[in-house]
Amino acid sequence: xxxxxxxxxxxxxxxxxxxxxxxxxxxxxxxxxxxxxxxxxxxxxxxxxxxxxxxxxxxxxxxxxxxxxxxxxxxxxxxxxxxxxxxxxxxxxxxxxxxxxxxxxxxxxxxxxxxxxxxxxxxxxxxxxxxxxxxxxxxxxxxxxxxxxxxxxxxxxxxxxxxxxxxxxxxxxxxxxxxxxxxxxxxxxxxxxxxxxxxxxxxxxxxxxxxxxxxxxxxxxxxxxxxxxxxxxxxxxxxxxxxxxxxxxxxxxx
Amino acid sequence: xxxxxxxxxxxxxxxxxxxxxxxxxxxxxxxxxxxxxxxxxxxxxxxxxxxxxxxxxxxxxxxxxxxxxxxxxxxxxxxxxxxxxxxxxxxxxxxxxxxxxxxxxxxxxxxxxxxxxxxxxxxxxxxxxxxxxxxxxxxxxxxxxxxxxxxxxxxxxxxxxxxxxxxxxxxxxxxxxxxxxxxxxxxxxxxxxxxxxxxx
Numbered sequence: 168x169x170x171x172x173x174x175x176x177x178x179x180x181x182x183x184x185x186x187x188x189x190x191x192x193x194x195x196x197x198x199x200x201x202x203x204x205x206x207x208x209x210x211x212x213x214x215x216x217x218x219x220x221x222x223x224x225x226x227x228x229x230x231x232x233x234x235x236x237x238x239x240x241x242x243x244x245x246x247x248x249x250x251x252x253x254x255x256x257x258x259x260x261x262x263x264x265x266x267x268x269x270x271x272x273x274x275x276x277x278x279x280x281x282x283x284x285x286x287x288x289x290x291x292x293x294x295x296x297x298x299x300x301x302x303x304x305x306x307x308x309x310x311x312x313x314x315x316x317x318x319x320x321x322x323x324x325x326x327x328x329x330x331x332x333x334x335x336x337x338x339x340x341x342x343x344x345x346x347x348x349x350x351x352x353x354x355x356x357x358x359x360x361x362x363x364x365x366x367x368x369x370x371x372x373x374x375x376x377x378x379x380x381x382x383x384x385x386x387x388x389x390x391x392x393x394x395x396x397x398x399x400x401x402x403x404x405x406x407x408x409x410x411x412x413x414x415x416x417x418x419x420x421x
Numbered sequence: 422x423x424x425x426x427x428x429x430x431x432x433x434x435x436x437x438x439x440x441x442x443x444x445x446x447x448x449x450x451x452x453x454x455x456x457x458x459x460x461x462x463x464x465x466x467x468x469x470x471x472x473x474x475x476x477x478x479x480x481x482x483x484x485x486x487x488x489x490x491x492x493x494x495x496x497x498x499x500x501x502x503x504x505x506x507x508x509x510x511x512x513x514x515x516x517x518x519x520x521x522x523x524x525x526x527x528x529x530x531x532x533x534x535x536x537x538x539x540x541x542x543x544x545x546x547x548x549x550x551x552x553x554x555x556x557x558x559x560x561x562x563x564x565x566x567x568x569x570x571x572x573x574x575x576x577x578x579x580x581x582x583x584x585x586x587x588x589x590x591x592x593x594x595x596x597x598x599x600x601x602x603x604x605x606x607x608x609x610x611x612x613x614x615x616x617x618x619x620x621x
Contacts, residue, residue, distance in 0.1 A: 169583055170541045170560060207607070212541055238438045243562055243605050263434035265564075265605065288431065288468045290537055290564045336537055336564075367535045390535055420541045420560040 170418045171384045172212040172391035173405055174369055175398060177202055179248075180219045182228040186347075186399055196399045200235045206398070207240045209405040212420055214240070215268070215339070215393065218248035219314070226255075230262050237263020247295050247339075251276075256283050260291060268339055270295035271312035274319055274326070277333055284334030289366075294330040298323040298356060299343040308356055315343045323356070324363060331364045338364065339393065342372040349375025349396065357387035369393050377403065377411035384417050423447035423618070424459030428482045430501055431467030439604035439611060445618050453485035461621060462489050465604075466501035470525070470567070471513035473501055483518055490520045495595045495621035503591065503598035504569055512567050521593045522572035532584035537566045544589040544601070546579035550620035551590070551597055551613060559609040561589070561601035569600055595621065 177184050177199050184196045196202070203214055216236070218229040226249065233246055246259045247268030256267045256279075273280050273294060283292045301309035306324035311317060327338055340360055342353035352373045361368035370389035374380060380392045397403050409419045423440070427433055427449050440447045440463075447463070450456055464486055466473055477483030490496050490506070498506045505517045510525035517525070528536045541560040546552045561581075568587035571577050578597070581589035591598040597617070603610035 168543050169538070170543075172540050234434075237434055238441070241435075241439055241442070241605060241611055242607055243564075243602075260432050261434065263432070263438060265435070289566075290467065290539065337539060365530065365536055367537075367539050390540065 168418045170420045171412070173380070173408060173419065174213045174215055174391050174393045175206045175211040175405065176215045176217065176371070176393050176395040178217045178219050178395070179229060179232060181225055182232060185219070186396055199232050200239065203236045203240050206405060207242055210409060210420070211242065211405050213242060213391070214244035216244065216246045218246065220249065230258055233259060233262040233264050245293055247293070251279070253279070253282055253286065256287065260287055266291050266293045266337070268293040268295040270297065273330065274310060274312050274321060277329065280330055280333040280335050284336070289334045289336035292335050293337045293339055294335040295339045295341065296323065296326060297341045297343050306359060311343060324359060327360045327364050331366050335366060337367045337369065339369040339371055345373025347396065348373055351375065351379040352383035352387060352392070354383060354387045357383055357389050361388040361390065367391065377408045380408055381412055381415040381417060384412070385415070422459045423461045423463055424456040425449040425463045425465065426456060426482060426486060427451040428466065428473065428476045428480060430473040430476065431465070433465060435604045436463065436465050436499070439614055443611060443615050443618060451480065451482065453481045456485050457489055461495045461617070462486070463497045463499065464502035464506070465499040466505070468501055469512060470501065470504060470510040470515045470517065473505060474515050474517060487518055487520060490596050493595055495617070496597065497617050498598040500565060500600060500602055503600050504567060506596065506598050507569060510567060520596055521576050521591055521598065523576065524570050525567045526570050527567050528584065534584045537564055538583045539564045542581050542583060544579040544581045546590065549578055549592060551578065551616050553616050553620060555609045555612050561603070561606040561610060563601045565600060
């Protein structure tokens, strides 16, 4: 039976994991390779690393983390943050990641999706999208870039469809309004996007309890749910979450 | 010694990592001569069938894989490598290596399912050394938009269901093919690779 995925997200800054609230106030939560190994053992289905290192000179640290993770962790993982050229994509893929996530760079230059997909396959190219509610937009949601700081004149639904047609293999959809709040995913946004595209959608932002995952995977029609704080701070384990999803008859890998 | 075929179709790092983790005796090469001398072969790959076949033709690696397969030595195709050992792929109407009879078809867009089939899915296998110590209905990691439709039931080693049942693994003599990625499927995947290393 095809299963819904639990994706654990690790924000990495200069080789250390951090966690922020609404994209700000980052606190150190541990070593990314050790944490990845822990989540692998705990039953995470996939991992995502976001490189939030500001400077280009320190990119090498992240590539080193990717290489170490690939040597020890035998589940898929993707890398996002600061990916803006085909060479960036290549560096991450050759270091052992399955996928790369493009976000701001794809909004500025959508052809990176097309070129990345034709070089490495659609399955490698994930569109990361940060969106927030905005009644002025046709779908009711606006796309933001630069870690949620810059509002764009771009509708979230239109952008999702465009990315799919350019060859993106998956969308990680992050709600800026919900991020770090632990009050639940943005169900309406997730449902709208997931039901409008033919590629998998990973819901992100707002997870605080296993019930939130059940809701977004069912009502939100998400194919996968991304979690961070709720497991990083020890409130829940991946296993706790999967047990709950099983009771809700949501198929997961146990 | 296992030869891992490098035909520039995707990244071999994860296969490399998994085999290293299992202390497998292997090398990665794009040299047909060297690969033909190994005892076992792993034929991985992600990407697109047409371009992959172009590379396999121009480098002579396709002929090497065929020759290796006909020698009776164990061969394991993974993902695109598994599809390419069949006769034909609908992906850009590509004639493939024709080592196992069957076709590779696209998941129909009207099934109401997301394509690619990306994520974990359970498989049901028939008794083979490849699946030793792996529980039935274990989950494996898949990522593909095309699926294998084996022509003969006897070549179906495992089935998976995504809208329709399809060939998750195939077998013909010593030729094995997995649509899923054992190198990315956690413990059952590592066990499968271990079985290939130890039991074939």
